[in-house]
Amino acid sequence: MEEINASIDFDKRxxxxxxxxxxxxxxxxxxxxxxxxxxxxxxxxxLEQIETEIAQGHFSFKRELEDIHLNIEARLAELIGPxxxxxxxxxxxxxxxxxxxxxxxxxACARADAxxxxxQKALVAQAAKHADTIxxxxxxxxxxxxxxxxxxxxxxxxxxARDRGRFGDAMKRMNESPLGAAALAGTSFxxxxxxxxxxxxxxxxMRNSLDAVSARDFALEYLSAASIAAxxxxxxxxxxxxxASPSFGFVKLSDAFTTGSSIMxxxxxxxxxxxxxxxxxxxxxxxxxxxxxxxxxxxTYAKDMQEDKEAVFSAADALDLSLAAMAGMVGDLEPNKDAxxxxxxxxxxxxxxxxxxxxRMLKKPFREAHHIAGAIVKRAExxxxxxxxxxxxxxxxxxxxxxxxxxxxxxxxxxxxxxxxFGGTAPSRVREQVAFWQEKLK
Ligand code: ARG
Numbered sequence: 041m042e043e044i045n046a047s048i049d050f051d052k053r054x055x056x057x058x059x060x061x062x063x064x065x066x067x068x069x070x071x072x073x074x075x076x077x078x079x080x081x082x083x084x085x086x087l088e089q090i091e092t093e094i095a096q097g098h099f100s101f102k103r104e105l106e107d108i109h110l111n112i113e114a115r116l117a118e119l120i121g122p123x124x125x126x127x128x129x130x131x132x133x134x135x136x137x138x139x140x141x142x143x144x145x146x147x148a149c150a151r152a153d154a155x156x157x158x159x160q161k162a163l164v165a166q167a168a169k170h171a172d173t174i175x176x177x178x179x180x181x182x183x184x185x186x187x188x189x190x191x192x193x194x195x196x197x198x199x200x201a202r203d204r205g206r207f208g209d210a211m212k213r214m215n216e217s218p219l220g221a222a223a224l225a226g227t228s229f230x231x232x233x234x235x236x237x238x239x240x241x242x243x244x245x246m247r248n249s250l251d252a253v254s255a256r257d258f259a260l261e262y263l264s265a266a267s268i269a270a271x272x273x274x275x276x277x278x279x280x281x282x283x284a285s286p287s288f289g290f291v292k293l294s295d296a297f298t299t300g301s302s303i304m305x306x307x308x309x310x311x312x313x314x315x316x317x318x319x320x321x322x323x324x325x326x327x328x329x330x331x332x333x334x335x336x337x338x339x340t341y342a343k344d345m346q347e348d349k350e351a352v353f354s355a356a357d358a359l360d361l362s363l364a365a366m367a368g369m370v371g372d373l374e375p376n377k378d379a380x381x382x383x384x385x386x387x388x389x390x391x392x393x394x395x396x397x398x399x400r401m402l403k404k405p406f407r408e409a410h411h412i413a414g415a416i417v418k419r420a421e422x423x424x425x426x427x428x429x430x431x432x433x434x435x436x437x438x439x440x441x442x443x444x445x446x447x448x449x450x451x452x453x454x455x456x457x458x459x460x461x462f463g464g465t466a467p468s469r470v471r472e473q474v475a476f477w478q479e480k481l482k
Contacts, residue, residue: 047346048101051108053353055094057143058108059087064239066127074229079123086120109133130229134253134341138218145262148356149211155363156200162370164477167193172467174452175380176387183387186452189375191465194473199272206265214258217242221252224340254340259352263327266359270320273362277317284310289379297369312365319358326351384452388417388427393449402441412439
């Protein structure tokens with residue numbers, strides 16, 4: 041029974057929150073005249089002592105005492121005697137654990153926000169340096185059109201901004217206090233729930249005691265925001281793995297974020313990026329795990345809900361670590377402009393620019409222009425040359441209206457500089473966005 045029932049091995053991570061909740065509760069009990077001020081003082085003093093013991097690593101967590109709540113209460117009784125027993129007046133472990141866990145998840149949201157902010161700053165710094173560094177933009181993993189590395193970095197800045205929005209929304213919604221819901225139905229003692237809510241930094245007490253002890257959607261929201269953020273981190277990690285591979289060679293990571301191989305001396309493996317990519321599995325797994333735990337639970341509390349913590353702890357640890365590693369890697373990576381350029385040149389990425397020219401200057405319908413440009417690309421391919429190196433006469437065999445002005449739009453620079461629509465990849469637009477984000481992330 042102890043083996044399956046005890047949660048102390050993992051819920052000791054709630055010690056800080058449990059102590060804060062107990063202090064707020066004890067003060068409120070005294071100010072409402074439910075316990076004496078002397079008892080409250082003794083309780084607060086004892087809780088302080090426990091806090092010190094835990095901080096210094098002297099506290100002995102006991103499995104036979106099941107969980108963090110009973111461990112702390114038992115130690116309090118050792119320290120201050122019978123007054124300890126008054127702390128649990130008008131409270132239950134059900135509202136206690138719901139309160140502790142909310143406080144913990146609220147902090148995890150704030151940490152995620154800070155970690156995402158750091159990754160954004162690192163990306164914006166790269167974007168500022170590389171507003172006109174050209175690399176191929178891909179669709180279907182095929183070279184599509186040239187874009188700038190700065191633009192590419194800022195795409196992730198946008199994703200991480202939405203992730204921060206999700207954590208912020210979740211944090212706001214979860215910021216209501218379950219404390220005082222007691223076991224499930226409220227209490228007959230004249231407690232002041234608004235007071236404890238305020239003391240713990242909540243906006244208000246939760247309005248329904250049954251909901252207060254049985255809701256775990258705040259943890260699910262954290263995990264869902266974490267899963268989406270992890271998906272974004274994983275996409276960036278995947279790109280770093282690709283870019284750092286010798287076949288691409290787009291970026292170089294220093295020894296700080298790579299490892300050597302034990303038998304192949306030439307290797308520099310992007311382990312940190314691979315692990316960030318992989319942690320997504322654990323984080324999404326936690327979401328799937330906890331939603332499966334919760335989905336069939338009749339109101340109100342059931343011990344099933346004890347399974348909420350490990351999922352969240354493990355996901356939060358993985359997310360915090362991934363964010364730190366990603367901020368480090370983004371700052372560390374060094375783009376190789378030549379390799380990016382060679383890859384962009386290899387794929388006829390300015391074929392669209394030629395088609396656009398035919399539309400603009402020869403008033404061709406886009407579909408026809410697309411067809412003509414395709415035939416010209418084919419000819420360049422057969423000749424083994426870049427589009428802008430194909431003799432004008434060869435192009436004119438396919439479309440007699442083409443003039444040498446058309447050649448001007450075919451360079452990679454001309455292509456990216458022409459894409460000045462709002463949100464486009466033109467270096468001038470990228471610089472505008474860099475300025476926007478630098479201001480916003482201050
Ligand atoms: N360790 C428990 C949990 O994490 C605390 C709440 C226990 N409540 C109870 N009625 N058994 O869920």
